[in-house]
Amino acid sequence: MRRHFFFPLVCGLLAAVFLAGCAAPARHVDYTAFRNSQPKSILILPPVNDTNDVNASYGLLSEMTLPVAEAGYYVVPVAVMEETFRQNGLTTPNDIQQVSMDKLREYFGVDAAIYPRITKYGSVYQVVDSTTVVSASAKMVDLRTGNVLWVGSASANGKEIGANFNAGGSIVVALVSAAVKQVAHNLTDESHDVAALAANRLLKAGPPDGLLYGPRSPKVGTDW
Template sequence: MKLSHLARLCLCAALPLMATACTTPVKGPDYTAFRSAKPRSILVLPPVNHTPDVNASTGLIAQMTHPLAEGGYYVVPVAVEIETFRQNGLDTPDDIMQAPAAKLQSVFGADAALYTTITAYGSVYQVLSSNTVVTATSKLVDLKTGSVLWSGSGTANSGDVGDPQVAAGGIIGLLVTAAVKQAVHNLTDQSFDVAHVAAERLLRVGPPDGLLYGPRSVKYGTD
């Protein structure tokens, strides 16, 4: 079947637009400030907890050092950091977040600080399902200038670490499965394992939108 004259004109007009759409690159994050600052050391501040679980901040910060160290950064020891804050009357993440950047830099000697907020942490139980979810957002701030060098988010759920399987059919089977999952989550505090995956995703290093590689990484300067 031959194309009509009008159809050919429409097709010819559409082709340049289609080509432009296909070749236009997706704009990534701006790393200009990050590359200029060249942070070598990071202070991981206790995450602010916006969830009902009182263990959220402790559970997540325990997992955050590893991806940063693997990415090539020196991370201020969390235990030393928290004890220092405590001795200076800063006992909660909310209080710590209010500390001036210049003061943090003078006390800990770090180049940058990681500010984190937890928006989901723990098990959610519904009639036919149960799931453990951890979600957080972070921003890396230059302690000398106060500039935001990078920001990102990460989330994970119980499916990322494996859930118990119960062989049962029908509505009763679904209820039993949900009950077993909830019991396992409560007994094993699965949030801690899910937080590990969430932290790895949150603080991923490398393209397309993760942190830049740190100076201790063999990939430093390649991104």
């Protein structure tokens, strides 16, 4: 009797797990506006910094050009972008991201701009562990029409790039190790390496949620 009761119970639990797994569909991006826009040149604006780390904005910005260029787009060099804004009296990411689309077109002659934002950047103490975390989001806007072409977000941490060391033993050893690792992360500026991973995840090319391949990529049109 117990056997007859146990078998349906197990089947029911397995079915519930299966349905729960199926209930979380992958993120879907509507590429209609992106395909209609077909931008060829892109300006990446300095990220708005929602963290306490003053290096966060340009730490991430320095890693964002490469993945967009590799996706097949011309990207305005960071030095050119910075100097242009400086000559126009703009030096902070918040002010720069408020510049009108018409002005951005006038300054740089590009088709689209990427507006990034950083929500986490730097070493995070986690009671019995410590790691470096970078989290960011971004949107791409067509500067000719104002249409939002793409929106994305990504995170990375130091453990994913192997920049951590393990500690065994007692809780005291674990706590001391976490503190030591946090100091080590700060001294070695691990955030820069983690920012590179986060930037590549955020601005990767290809479906289901990355940028479409640009005109300079040999893969252009394969993701339509």
